[in-house]
Amino acid sequence: MINILVVEDDAKLNQIVCTYLNDSGFHAKGCQNAKEAYDEMYSSLYELIISDIMMPEIDGFEFAQTIRKVNKMIPILFMSARDDLPSKQKGFQLGIDDYMVKPIELDELLLRVRALLR
Numbered sequence: 001m002i003n004i005l006v007v008e009d010d011a012k013l014n015q016i017v018c019t020y021l022n023d024s025g026f027h028a029k030g031c032q033n034a035k036e037a038y039d040e041m042y043s044s045l046y047e048l049i050i051s052d053i054m055m056p057e058i059d060g061f062e063f064a065q066t067i068r069k070v071n072k073m074i075p076i077l078f079m080s081a082r083d084d085l086p087s088k089q090k091g092f093q094l095g096i097d098d099y100m101v102k103p104i105e106l107d108e109l110l111l112r113v114r115a116l117l118r
Contacts, residue, residue, distance in 0.1 A: 002117060003044060004028045007037045007051040007063065008079065013102075017050065017079075020106045021113070034058035038066075046074065048116055050109075053080040053087065061090060068095040075116035079104055 004026050008014040014030040021028035029044070031037040033055050040046075049067065053060035064076050077098040078091050088099050098112050 001025075001027045002048070003046045004048045004050060004113065005037060005040060005046040006030045007032075007034060007049065007055070007060070009033055009052060009055045017106070017109070020110070024110055026113070034060075034063040034066075037063065048113060049074060049076045050079055050113075051076060053078055053082055053091070061094060064091065064094045064096050077112060077116060079109070 004021055006014055006017050006021070006028055008017065008030065009032050011032060014032060018028040018030045029040060031040055035058065051060045051063055060078060060080065064078070067074065067076060072095070075098070076096040077100065078096050079100045079102060080087065081102045083101040091099055097116055100109065100112065
């Protein structure tokens with residue numbers, strides 16, 4: 001089963017995304033901040049990361065930058081309310097693979113997840 005890590009500080013959205021991915025045949029685990037995600041990544045292997053940008057303490061940009069230092073290959077999809085071009089540019093320059101603007105369509109998220117895992 002493919003493991004997906006969802007890093008989203010909105011507990012309700014985190015649960016909705018994880019439930020949808022789990023119901024779609026993946027094993028999704030939710031974390032509400034980057035520190036939790038780092039701990040989770042030390043104990044389990046993940047094939048994809050879905051991350052918010054605006055999170056407490058460590059934002060998604062710093063999180064993605066740290067992940068890229070350790071693993072250049074794992075796909076990272078940003079899921080953010082930030083819809084400005086500079087945020088998208090910064091994310092892609094740091095090495096993310098895809099970017100979705102909230103509110104997201106879960107069916108579109110699933111399409112993008114499957115494309116990133118090809």
